[in-house]
Amino acid sequence: xxxxxxxxxxxxxxKQIDSRNxxxxxxxxxxxxxxxxxxxxxxxxxxxxxxxxxxxYHAGCxxxxxxxxxxSYGKGTKSSGKVKVLRDLSESVExxxxxxxxxxxxSGRTMAFARDLLRSRGAEDVRICILLDKxxxxxxxxxxxxTGFECPDKFVxxxxxxxxxxxxxxxxxxxxxxxx
Ligand code: IMP
Ligand code: MG
Numbered sequence: 001x002x003x004x005x006x007x008x009x010x011x012x013x014x015k016q017i018d019s020r021n022x023x024x025x026x027x028x029x030x031x032x033x034x035x036x037x038x039x040x041x042x043x044x045x046x047x048x049x050x051x052x053x054x055x056x057y058h059a060g061c062x063x064x065x066x067x068x069x070x071x072s073y074g075k076g077t078k079s080s081g082k083v084k085v086l087r088d089l090s091e092s093v094e095x096x097x098x099x100x101x102x103x104x105x106x107s108g109r110t111m112a113f114a115r116d117l118l119r120s121r122g123a124e125d126v127r128i129c130i131l132l133d134k135x136x137x138x139x140x141x142x143x144x145x146x147t148g149f150e151c152p153d154k155f156v157x158x159x160x161x162x163x164x165x166x167x168x169x170x171x172x173x174x175x176x177x178x179x180x
């Protein structure tokens with residue numbers, strides 16, 4: 001896909017994302033308390049997580065943060081269906097109240113896999129916080145406890161989300177439209 005034939009249409013701008021993050025952090029603080037282990041699923045959620053933990057600070061939480069790299073996508077835009085742990089957490093989750101953070105809930109395979117894994121390792125509670133929900137695409141039965149935005153059924157990029165490793169740096173969420 002060459003850049004010249006595509007233009008970016010903004011779906012959620014910086015202001016919308018910022019105010020939604022503050023609202024999410026308030027909800028999370030209220031229902032989970034201040035001692036949370038945030039588990040960010042890399043790579044897609046790193047920008048969202050970085051903003052969310054600072055919003056959590058303003059909401060009175062003192063979260064710890066760990067990272068896990070999971071992959072179900074190759075270089076393209078279609079999920080392969082099989083989730084793999086590419087890099088594991090560095091600490092135990094036993095007895096922890098975990099907030100799993102990911103960028104997009106689509107088929108649900110990634111989040112169901114992560115949730116079941118952390119439960120099997122003895123986490124006391126596992127809640128799911130998702131930046132974007134594509135509810136029409138669910139294959140596995142999993143719902144988010146905290147959702148940023150409902151996302152149209154389009155391939156989106158920016159704010160940590162990539163297309164073939166590009167566009168993660170965009171401060172907004174957009175989708176690529178072919179130039180006519
Ligand atoms: P699921 O396992 O089908 O729920 O897929 C979720 C994962 O697929 C997310 O963590 C994203 O990394 C990736 N993904 C799904 N839709 C998009 C998209 O529109 N843009 C970028 N990545 C996506
Ligand atoms: Mg991802």
